[in-house]
Amino acid sequence: MGKTGKSPTKKLLYIGLGFVVVIGVLAIVASAMGWLGGESEGKTVETATAKLKTITQIVSASGKIQPEVEVILRPEVSGEIIDLPVKEGDYVRKGDLLVRIKPDIYQARIDEINASLLTQKARMEQARASLIEAESRFNQQATLYEKNLASQAEYIQAKSNYEAQQANFNAAKYQMQSIEAQLDQAKEELQKTIIRSPRDGTISKLAVEQGERVLGQTQMTGTELMRIADMNNMEVQVQVNENDIVMVSPGDTTNIEADSYPDRLFKGIVTEIANSAEVTGQGTNEQVTNYEVKIRIITPHNLAMAGKELEMKVSAENPETAFSPSFKPGMSATVDIETETAFNVVSVPIQAVTVRDFAKDKAEADSTAQDEEAEADNDTMLPEEDLRKVVFIVEDGKAVRQEVETGISDNTHIQILSGVDTNQEIVIGSYRTLSRDLEDGDKVKVNNNRLQQLASGD
Structure with a gap:
């Protein structure tokens, strides 16, 4: 008769082996979990x-490098630029010629006023002569009137004529003074066609070209001609969050890293902290309140822009730091402000x-301690x-x-x-x-x- 299944002995053997394997796995897990073989290692x-x-407590912020002092030049008179002897990046001294505006109309105005002034001078001399004549006649009539040799009507007429001529002379004199003031103003406007540098510095921005017409700022904001910056004294203008600004004080030292010089650190010092906040996203969940902080860069920089003499002098005094970074307005920088230090x-x-x-x-x-009481009281406050x-x-x-x-x-x-x-x-x-x-x-x-x-x- 053929076999129809496994023998009972083999079945028992397989079941026993499976049971042993399961027991072994459970023993390994229990041992790993610390259930067997002693307590858990922890x-x-x-x-x-x-x-x-x-x-050292640090407040980090990022911003832009800008000159500490930057002067914007705008003309006070309108006209065509006929001379522009400078270009962007030039270093200029105080008093150097920057722009010359066509002076023709201002010179013509001076000539016209001069002619009016001469005419008015002639009128004033004529009024002076009439006044002298009226004064002489009045004195004569006054003497005769005192001696009863002239009538009262003649005396009054002479006096009135004298006072009228005196007023006429004063009017001519004041008119001449007005014309002289106009002449002075015209001469001043003529002088303003020549624009000179108000300070030493570098032309950081040149906004016009020779031949352009510019608008003076007599009644409104005039055309921007250029900007002169003191590139020897640059600063980093950063935005510090309201949570950190309370820790920052003037005089705090800083480490500055410019994106243009990623492998170098420069020293700085906090010089100014704004009192007014700059709020972005006002009224939204993304509202941010920042305060502007200005940090002066005290590491020698931009020496080449100040002339070779200063560059050589600083290099001689600091031979180990002969490298001079060249910072330009608008460069990005990150600063770490050292707000407080605790030693040891x-x-x-x-x-x-x-x-x-x-x-x-x-x-x-x-x-x-109070399980039963806590379970009974459903109103227990956390x-x-x-x-x-x-x-x-x-x-x-x-x-x-x-x-x-x-x-x-x-x-x-x-x-x-x-x-x-x-x-x-x-x-x-x-x-x-x-x-x-x-x-x-x-x-x-x-x-x-x-x-x-x-x-x-x-």
Whole structure:
């Protein structure tokens, strides 16, 4: 008779082998989880040692490089440019000729006023002669009237004529003074057709060409001719957020990195902080409030623009810094403002400081003692949060939660004012373990292999 299935013995053997395999897998998992073979080794953490360190608090911002002083030149008279002896980038001295405007109409105006002035002078002399004659006749009539040799009517007529001629002469004199004032104004306008540099500096922008007609700014804003900037004194104008501006003060030192010189740092100093805010996105969820801060670049720069003499002098005084950056208006730059420094203070890595809710711990302790009462009372109010800054100190293989008071921080470390002493081992990672999972008294296993690799550059 043929076989129709497996024998019962083999079936039992296969079932037994499967059961052994399942038991083995469960044993491995239980051992890994700490259910078998002793207690769990604890949560794996990374640590660092609290140490003394000098911490400098930094506020970072970005902006544009601009001259500290930039003068915009506009003509006071209108006309055609007939002479433009400068070009953009030229260095000029105070009093150098910059622009000459065609003077023909202003010279013609002077000639016309001169002619009017001569005519008025002749009229004034005529009025003077009439006044002298009227004065003589009045004196004569006054003498005769006193001796009763002239009638009162003749005396009054002579007096009236004298006063009229006197007023006529004064009017002619005032008219001549008015024409003289017009002449002075015309001469001044003629002088304004020649525009000279008001200061030493560099032509940072030239907005016109020879032959163009320009509009004077007598009644309105005139045509912009050019800009003269002091390129030896450049500054960075940055926008600082309202949350950081309270930490910035005039005189704070800064490190400046210009996009044009990415591998170099330049020194600066805060010179001015705006009182008025610049608000963008007002009335929306993206509203941002910034304040303008001006930072003078104190590293020698733009020496070539100030002339070879100054460049050679500075290079001789500072041979180790012979490199002179050439900054131009509008260049982008990033600054790190050093707002405060604490010397030799206890510090830990920033990520070591986390936050825990102490009210939650108290609520859990209370609920353990009053479980039945809490279950019966459905209206039990949750306690208000009591968030405090803490670090976890490793002691005897356990994480001990310690409340701390912090001070200033830099990019990597934060000052500890109280709660931690130097050389204590502090938990700094991982982020998930430190921020969520780790609790007071948890067993921990220190593994700093990743940190050692990062420190060695692997």
